[in-house]
Amino acid sequence: MRIDIEDLSVEVAGARLVQDIRLHAAPGQVVGLVGPNGSGKSSLLRCVYRALRPAAGAVRLDGEDLHGMDAQAGARLLAALPQESSAEFDFSVAEVVAMGRLPHRRGAIGRASAEDGRICERALDRVGATHLTDRSFLTLSGGEKQRVLVARALAQQPRVLVLDEPTNHLDIAQQLEVLALVRSLGPTVLVALHDLNLAARHCDVLYVIAGGRIVASGPPHDVLSPDLLAEIFGVRAHRVRHPRTGAVQLLFDRLTDDVRPIEQTNR
Numbered sequence: 001m002r003i004d005i006e007d008l009s010v011e012v013a014g015a016r017l018v019q020d021i022r023l024h025a026a027p028g029q030v031v032g033l034v035g036p037n038g039s040g041k042s043s044l045l046r047c048v049y050r051a052l053r054p055a056a057g058a059v060r061l062d063g064e065d066l067h068g069m070d071a072q073a074g075a076r077l078l079a080a081l082p083q084e085s086s087a088e089f090d091f092s093v094a095e096v097v098a099m100g101r102l103p104h105r106r107g108a109i110g111r112a113s114a115e116d117g118r119i120c121e122r123a124l125d126r127v128g129a130t131h132l133t134d135r136s137f138l139t140l141s142g143g144e145k146q147r148v149l150v151a152r153a154l155a156q157q158p159r160v161l162v163l164d165e166p167t168n169h170l171d172i173a174q175q176l177e178v179l180a181l182v183r184s185l186g187p188t189v190l191v192a193l194h195d196l197n198l199a200a201r202h203c204d205v206l207y208v209i210a211g212g213r214i215v216a217s218g219p220p221h222d223v224l225s226p227d228l229l230a231e232i233f234g235v236r237a238h239r240v241r242h243p244r245t246g247a248v249q250l251l252f253d254r255l256t257d258d259v260r261p262i263e264q265t266n267r
């Protein structure tokens with residue numbers, strides 16, 4: 001499903017948090033949003049998953065205005081993993097994942113079907129969390145909670161997935177697993193990431209946001225140039241090749257660091 005964000009501005013209590021955003025994702029693409037702290041990533045994503053309404057502009061899914069759809073129709077198309085998903089549900093893991101099926105039920109009293117149950121089991125299996133099924137969500141570690149919330153989003157079987165820092169709390173193996181999983185699923189994905197190497201590796205296209213505006217977009221390694229990284233993130237970046245895969249990796253120093261050659265520091 002295609003996403004078109006057109007001239008979008010978002011305001012909260014009279015403050016403009018993001019402005020004139022244009023962003024496009026082709027069906028099945030993984031589009032990354034990167035930017036410094038406070039640049040507007042979450043505000044933009046919150047508007048896409050309808051926690052905020054646009055002050056101007058629109059978010060369109062296959063041409064249809066998302067904010068004009070009724071809540072259930074929207075939720076059948078789009079699932080979100082918000083950043084503030086530390087929400088403390090006093091429910092079992094199975095119940096939390098089953099919430100992902102609610103938009104697909106008929107009316108408020110629709111019951112879960114056997115098929116709903118199979119979809120939830122499969123979602124938990126895909127994030128390697130089947131063993132947590134009967135645990136209370138409240139008792140899980142941060143990483144376990146995050147995996148269960150990814151499973152809930154998968155159970156929703158969305159055509160568009162919006163993820164705000166989905167690798168929060170995950171160890172390095174789980175970060176790679178979750179992003180590879182997200183890529184393999186097929187929906188169009190809009191994902192905010194802080195780790196620029198993860199973003200470059202897992203996204204087809206990157207948008208860079210700073211001060212509430214998009215300042216660059218395109219293929220990851222075209223966008224993440226040392227000049228842009230210095231200007232927007234205030235870091236000195238070096239590109240190196242991964243010794244096994246040959247993929248470009250970024251290494252960072254502070255712009256102000258006086259970096260001495262390695263031979264000197266080893267003496």
Ligand SMILES: Nc1ncnc2c1ncn2[C@@H]1O[C@H](COP(=O)(O)OP(=O)(O)OP(=O)(O)O)[C@@H](O)[C@H]1O
Nearest residue numbers: 012013015017035036037038039040041042043044
């Ligand atoms: N409800 C609000 N009221 C006032 N200001 C807000 C509100 N929500 C966000 N902001 C401000 O808007 C700016 C953008 O915040 P946002 O959370 O979108 O940034 P971000 O890029 O996701 O940051 P981070 O990387 O730190 O998560 C920040 O300066 C933030 O303080």
